[in-house]
Amino acid sequence: MVNVKIQHDCKDELNGVELRATPARIALMHLLETTDRPVDVQTMISFLEKKGIQADPATVFRIVNMFTEKGLTKQIQLQEGKSRYELAAQNDHHHLVCTKCGDIQDISDCNIEVLEKEISLKKKFRVTSHSLEFFGICNDCQKKTS
Amino acid sequence: MVNVKIQHDCKDELNGVELRATPARIALMHLLETTDRPVDVQTMISFLEKKGIQADPATVFRIVNMFTEKGLTKQIQLQEGKSRYELAAQNDHHHLVCTKCGDIQDISDCNIEVLEKEISLKKKFRVTSHSLEFFGICNDCQKKTS
DNA sequence: ATGGTTGCAAACACTTTGCACATGA
C-alpha cells in the first residue's frame, strides 16, 4: 500500500459534511488548502476560470457560505468592504495587511503591544494601525433563553 | 469667567480643519462626541432626521469621508459589511461586539490571550472569536519610492 | 430518481460620483 494519501481529492471532506462533490467545490477546496492567505470571491472565480470551470458569482457565494456554515471555512473581513475565506482548520493566527499593495501575511503568535514592535523589526512591516475585535455573546444575551 | 466651555458648538473644530460648519456637520460632530460607540451612516441619518435635519445618504457619506480625511474621525469595520465612524481623538481601544444583539462596547487595555479570559470573567462577555489585523506598509512597498 | 446544485436574472445593501443648485464665510 504505497501512496495511500497523496493528492487526495476533497470528495471525502465534502461528503463528510453532507455536501456533494461538484467540480467547483472540489477546486475551491484545493485552492483554499494550497493558498496561504484568505481568498476573496473574485479570486476564486478567476481561479476556477483558469481551471476551465466556469462559475457564476452567485454560485461561488453560495459555496463559500455553505463551506462556512458547515465549518470548513472561516469568513473574515480585512477592512476592505468585502469578505475573504480561509480554512477553518488552522491554528489561531492573525494577518498583516499592506494598505498599499494589499498583500496579506499570516502571523501566529500574539501579544499586541509587543507584537507591533516585533513586526516592525522582524518583518520590516511598518504598522500604522491594527484592528482588534472580539466576537461573542454579551452578558445580557447570555441570560436570554431565546 | 464662569461656564467658559459649556455646550461648545463644533464650529471651531470644523473651521479648524477648513470645513464649513453646516447644520448636518455640526449635528454629526455632536452625535460622535456624545456617543460611546462607533456610529454607522444609517444611524446618522435617523439621528439627523430626529433633529429635523433632512440629509441624503450621499451627503452623509461625503461628510464622514471628509471627517476621516481631515483626521476628525476614524473609520472602522466590525465584520458587518458596512463602516462605522468614531472620533479619532480617543485613546487606543478595542471593541466587544455581540454577534447576537449587535451591541458594541469599548475596551481599553490589551493583551490578547490574557484579555480574552479577563473579558469572560470581568465583562461576562462570552468570547467566541476575535479579530486582530495590523495595517501598514509592507517591506516591499517601503522600498518603492512611488 | 430525486434532492441537492447551479445559472441566470433580478434585487438588495452600502457606497461613490456627476451635475446643477444652494449656502457659509
Next chain:
DNA sequence: TCATGTGCAAAGTGTTTGCAACCAT
C-alpha cells in the same frame, strides 16, 4: 461673491434570492 456643500439621480461594488434546469448520489 464664490468656493464649498448639498440633493438628486445614476451607477458601481459586493452579496443574496427565486426559479427552472441540471447533475451527483
